[in-house]
Amino acid sequence: MASSQQTLTGTLFIFSLLTISYAATDPSKLPPNTKIHFPIRKNLTTLQYYISFDPVFPTFVDAVIDLGAQYVWFDCTSYVSSTYKRASCGSNRCKNALGSVCVGCNSAPRPGCSNNTCGVFAYNPYTEYLTAQELGEDTISVSSTDGYSVLADYEVPKFQFSCAGSEIVQGLPGDHTKGLVGLARTPVSLLSQISSAFNLAKKFALCIPSSSENGLGDLFIGGGPYFMPPSGDQSSSLVRTPLITNPVSTGPVSSEGDASDEYFIGVKDIEINGKRVAFDSSLLSFDKNGVGGTKISTVTPYTTLHSVIYKRVVKDFVKAAAALKIKRVKSVAPFGACFDSKTAPKTVTGPGVPDIDLVMEGNMVLVRLRLSGSNSMVEVKKDVICLAFVDGGAEPRTSIVLGGHQLEDRLIEVDLTTSILGFTQSLLLSNTSCSHYRLF
Numbered sequence: 001m002a003s004s005q006q007t008l009t010g011t012l013f014i015f016s017l018l019t020i021s022y023a024a025t026d027p028s029k030l031p032p033n034t035k036i037h038f039p040i041r042k043n044l045t046t047l048q049y050y051i052s053f054d055p056v057f058p059t060f061v062d063a064v065i066d067l068g069a070q071y072v073w074f075d076c077t078s079y080v081s082s083t084y085k086r087a088s089c090g091s092n093r094c095k096n097a098l099g100s101v102c103v104g105c106n107s108a109p110r111p112g113c114s115n116n117t118c119g120v121f122a123y124n125p126y127t128e129y130l131t132a133q134e135l136g137e138d139t140i141s142v143s144s145t146d147g148y149s150v151l152a153d154y155e156v157p158k159f160q161f162s163c164a165g166s167e168i169v170q171g172l173p174g175d176h177t178k179g180l181v182g183l184a185r186t187p188v189s190l191l192s193q194i195s196s197a198f199n200l201a202k203k204f205a206l207c208i209p210s211s212s213e214n215g216l217g218d219l220f221i222g223g224g225p226y227f228m229p230p231s232g233d234q235s236s237s238l239v240r241t242p243l244i245t246n247p248v249s250t251g252p253v254s255s256e257g258d259a260s261d262e263y264f265i266g267v268k269d270i271e272i273n274g275k276r277v278a279f280d281s282s283l284l285s286f287d288k289n290g291v292g293g294t295k296i297s298t299v300t301p302y303t304t305l306h307s308v309i310y311k312r313v314v315k316d317f318v319k320a321a322a323a324l325k326i327k328r329v330k331s332v333a334p335f336g337a338c339f340d341s342k343t344a345p346k347t348v349t350g351p352g353v354p355d356i357d358l359v360m361e362g363n364m365v366l367v368r369l370r371l372s373g374s375n376s377m378v379e380v381k382k383d384v385i386c387l388a389f390v391d392g393g394a395e396p397r398t399s400i401v402l403g404g405h406q407l408e409d410r411l412i413e414v415d416l417t418t419s420i421l422g423f424t425q426s427l428l429l430s431n432t433s434c435s436h437y438r439l440f
């Protein structure tokens with residue numbers, strides 16, 4: 001296993017050099033049945049997931065993936081590009097951009113600053129910093145895939161983003177992460193822009209890795225098949241549930257009456273080892289202010305639960321774990337239930353703890369998104385594993401925010417045409433994961 005991975009790493013390296021030489025292919029010529037692919041990395045310190053933009057975009061930059069973000073933005077402070085264009089205040093492009101405003105500037109013109117600037121919002125979810133910055137466009141480079149291998153590089157001209165100042169990158173990992181890509185339901189998201197540039201179906205799929213030390217995860221734009229090396233195509237394992245519309249916006253930028261552009265799902269119940277967790281189920285629907293419900297998020301590292309739900313989940317989980325003779329130990333903040341990992345059996349899906357199921361409406365049947373040990377537990381120190389959920393307080397905007405740790409190592413597909421979320425159970429059950437190398 002280890003040696004075959006090493007071989008793949010070698011292949012990856014050699015062919016990376018080759019792909020650079022045939023970059024710059026015309027987007028209108030994407031061959032049939034090919035889609036767009038970005039590898040996903042995880043920073044194990046900050047628990048953020050990010051993709052890279054390779055050479056054509058001024059220099060290579062990394063950008064954090066945010067399922068709930070409305071825009072794409074980059075730190076433009078040291079941006080030098082001959083193909084960069086700013087949108088002027090009166091232009092149609094500016095008028096069509098979500099929440100645009102006209103702003104001035106008092107230094108010499110540069111990307112991000114002119115006296116006739118069409119400002120669009122850039123929001124950093126980690127620092128909650130919101131700013132209006134220049135709407136700019138440039139050419140970016142992306143890679144195509146047949147779902148199995150990475151095939152060729154293509155340029156996407158006129159890719160739009162908010163060209164922000166350096167204060168916005170606080171809280172992003174490493175030295176190269178200079179931006180954020182929004183995948184929310186907006187006309188300027190990464191999904192919308194890439195799918196319209198290549199005339200692809202308005203859908204994307206994520207396979208977010210628990211670590212990128214032994215391979216990378218995937219962001220596919222345009223649909224499957226979704227081959228997960230060394231196993232096969234996982235498309236047929238997708239279980240589907242409708243995406244629910246929250247009638248009240250949850251984003252930082254909205255006009256009155258706008259629905260939320262984040263992805264909500266209709267969780268009806270939580271079960272622990274098949275037993276329903278009892279709590280006030282009205283927390284799982286929206287009130288008139290759009291408070292409540294369940295959304296998915298790649299910028300929330302661990303699922304947060306409304307206090308009422310959190311307390312019941314912890315209580316029932318502790319009870320079910322005790323029945324399996326898993327020994328509870330002192331809690332480690334921010335987690336509320338920790339255990340001696342030596343007392344939990346080892347399984348292919350991590351520690352053998354009680355399963356947590358999120359029960360949702362499927363197509364005429366109920367479907368369950370199962371959180372087994374690898375998705376429900378986190379190792380906080382040697383021999384100590386904790387239930388990887390966080391108390392979201394008594395008045396959270398959204399009752400359940402399903403976070404990155406719980407979404408890892410499974411395929412998640414968002415289809416905006418049908419408004420359906422597809423998900424697989426843990427890929428660890430199929431002898432694969434979201435950490436792999438693709439052939440070039």
Ligand SMILES: *[C@@H]1O[C@H](CO)[C@@H](O)[C@H](O)[C@H]1NC(C)=O
Binds near residue numbers: 114
């Ligand atoms: C923008 O306008 C301000 C105020 O009129 C002026 O001081 C500044 O020089 C102008 N900047 C540019 C880049 O033209």
Ligand SMILES: *[C@@H]1O[C@H](CO)[C@@H](O)[C@H](O)[C@H]1NC(C)=O
Binds near residue numbers: 043045046172
């Ligand atoms: C992860 O983020 C931390 C904090 O910003 C940074 O120091 C580290 O270099 C990053 N790791 C990688 C592999 O980029």
Ligand SMILES: *[C@@H]1O[C@H](CO)[C@@H](O)[C@H](O)[C@H]1NC(C)=O
Binds near residue numbers: 429430431
């Ligand atoms: C996974 O691999 C194990 C050992 O290599 C094997 O016994 C098992 O049948 C495989 N399972 C699947 C679903 O391929």
